[in-house]
Amino acid sequence: MTSRDSWNAVRARRWLRKCAAVGEGLRLDGRPTVEYYGGRIRIGSRLHLASRPVASHLAVGPGALLDIGNDVSIGCGAAIAAFQHVQIGDGTRVGPFVIIMDTSFHGSPGDQSLQHNCRPVMIGVGCLIGTRVTITRGATIGDGAEILAGSVVSSAIPPGVCAAGARARIIGRAGDPASRWDSAAAVLPNMLMASLGLDSPPDLDSGPIPPHLWTNAGIGAVLGAVHNRFGVELDPAAVREIRSFADIAAAIQRVLWEH
Amino acid sequence: MDVGPCNLRPARAGGLQAVRGRWLTFRQSVSRWGTRLKGGPSWLRSSLGARLWLSACNQVGANTRTFWRPNIENRGRIIIGANVRLNSHWAPIELVSGPDGVIDIGDRVYINYGSIISAQLRVRIGSNVMIGNYCIVADTEIPGIGDPPGKPSIAPRQIEIGDGAWLAARVTVLPGSRIGAGAVIAAGSIVAGDIAPGDLAGGIPARTLRAR
Numbered sequence: 323m324t325s326r327d328s329w330n331a332v333r334a335r336r337w338l339r340k341c342a343a344v345g346e347g348l349r350l351d352g353r354p355t356v357e358y359y360g361g362r363i364r365i366g367s368r369l370h371l372a373s374r375p376v377a378s379h380l381a382v383g384p385g386a387l388l389d390i391g392n393d394v395s396i397g398c399g400a401a402i403a404a405f406q407h408v409q410i411g412d413g414t415r416v417g418p419f420v421i422i423m424d425t426s427f428h429g430s431p432g433d434q435s436l437q438h439n440c441r442p443v444m445i446g447v448g449c450l451i452g453t454r455v456t457i458t459r460g461a462t463i464g465d466g467a468e469i470l471a472g473s474v475v476s477s478a479i480p481p482g483v484c485a486a487g488a489r490a491r492i493i494g495r496a497g498d499p500a501s502r503w504d505s506a507a508a509v510l511p512n513m514l515m516a517s518l519g520l521d522s523p524p525d526l527d528s529g530p531i532p533p534h535l536w537t538n539a540g541i542g543a544v545l546g547a548v549h550n551r552f553g554v555e556l557d558p559a560a561v562r563e564i565r566s567f568a569d570i571a572a573a574i575q576r577v578l579w580e581h
Numbered sequence: 582m583d584v585g586p587c588n589l590r591p592a593r594a595g596g597l598q599a600v601r602g603r604w605l606t607f608r609q610s611v612s613r614w615g616t617r618l619k620g621g622p623s624w625l626r627s628s629l630g631a632r633l634w635l636s637a638c639n640q641v642g643a644n645t646r647t648f649w650r651p652n653i654e655n656r657g658r659i660i661i662g663a664n665v666r667l668n669s670h671w672a673p674i675e676l677v678s679g680p681d682g683v684i685d686i687g688d689r690v691y692i693n694y695g696s697i698i699s700a701q702l703r704v705r706i707g708s709n710v711m712i713g714n715y716c717i718v719a720d721t722e723i724p725g726i727g728d729p730p731g732k733p734s735i736a737p738r739q740i741e742i743g744d745g746a747w748l749a750a751r752v753t754v755l756p757g758s759r760i761g762a763g764a765v766i767a768a769g770s771i772v773a774g775d776i777a778p779g780d781l782a783g784g785i786p787a788r789t790l791r792a793r
């Protein structure tokens with residue numbers, strides 16, 4: 323341990339001195355803003371909290387508990403506000419510019435009139451929370467779940483799934499190469515526009531495919547494009563079942579998961 | 582998809598003028614010095630600042646300037662072209678390269694404040710690219726923080742941004758993305774996958790809003 327490391331450790335302890343408990347191996351990059359309005363912050367071992375280039379920000383309201391487990395890493399610009407209870411499980415990794423709040427709004431010190439409708443936020447063990455995710459009050463994220471970048475989580479996410487979207491929905495299993503933003507559902511509209519010769523990328527939720535597009539030639543073009551992009555062949559029985567654009571994405575996803 | 586040509590810096594054979602990518606006429610050269618003299622201390626400070634604050638980079642082209650101090654964490658390789666401007670005025674820019682990471686920034690790139698560029702594998706930014714404030718360009722899922730020990734990490738995938746692309750404010754570029762030459766990404770978008778050259782794209786994830 324160099325003298326610089328030990329100096330950083332001393333500074334980190336000082337910055338978080340009002341926390342109820344701080345484990346060993348704390349690592350802070352830059353100084354976070356920590357605001358205590360009368361609550362407690364419990365931090366486990368080996369927390370890595372980045373505050374560069376943008377400062378991260380922890381706030382605990384009166385009587386609230388912010389509980390951060392062991393081996394948690396949190397990116398820069400994160401805003402975590404607990405006015406009742408926020409729990410982040412062991413080994414969870416949180417990306418930059420994430421907002422986690424168990425209240426609809428939190429005011430400045432002295433103006434506590436705006437906290438209402440607090441509901442605890444529970445984040446499980448070993449989760450992966452992507453860049454710029456917003457986690458609103460009452461959200462529960464199961465162990466090992468993965469939330470893709472830019473999503474908004476406001477409900478319960480079961481363990482081990484991958485969820486994405488504004489109001490996050492389950493799109494696959496966590497850690498699966500197919501459950502990414504550039505997976506079938508994300509890539510398909512542009513692919514359909516190219517292979518079916520449409521003017522604009524179709525909306526996947528737009529209902530049944532118009533019959534004049536879904537001819538043998540159209541099906542062939544789409545299947546060719548699917549093969550080029552994802553390297554999979556769709557089962558002819560599955561192709562006959564397809565009624566809407568969303569069905570195509572689901573069929574591709576099903577084949578990808580079987581691989 | 583081809584993201585278009587990446588004009589890497591020409592060889593340093595022909596002196597200072599050639600490093601900037603083309604020869605200048607006498608008149609252009611005079612007018613360029615005129616603007617510098619008009620800029621005065623600010624030009625001097627930003628040029629000297631680049632010398633000082635970009636000293637951790639492996640290669641920095643001529644006339645590259647920094648406004649206030651960026652954070653550079655270079656464990657791999659960072660190459661910055663000529664006439665690049667890095668604005669760190671309200672929040673610093675962060676350039677991070679891991680042990681095997683390469684950040685390759687072309688000529689005449691403008692990067693605005695608060696942006697994070699992180700490479701564990703390779704991030705290539707072409708010439709004439711504009712990157713807005715608070716953008717994140719990272720080839721790992723969660724930039725800036727390492728994997729906890731004993732956990733399998735998701736492999737980084739390289740990012741390419743073609744010449745003349747424009748990323749508006751708060752754009753996130755996810756691993757494995759390729760943005761074509763001259764593409765425009767709308768503010769707040771999250772880019773995953775390929776954006777064709779010249780397209781206007783936006784949304785989460787970014788889709789083509791207007792084709793070239």
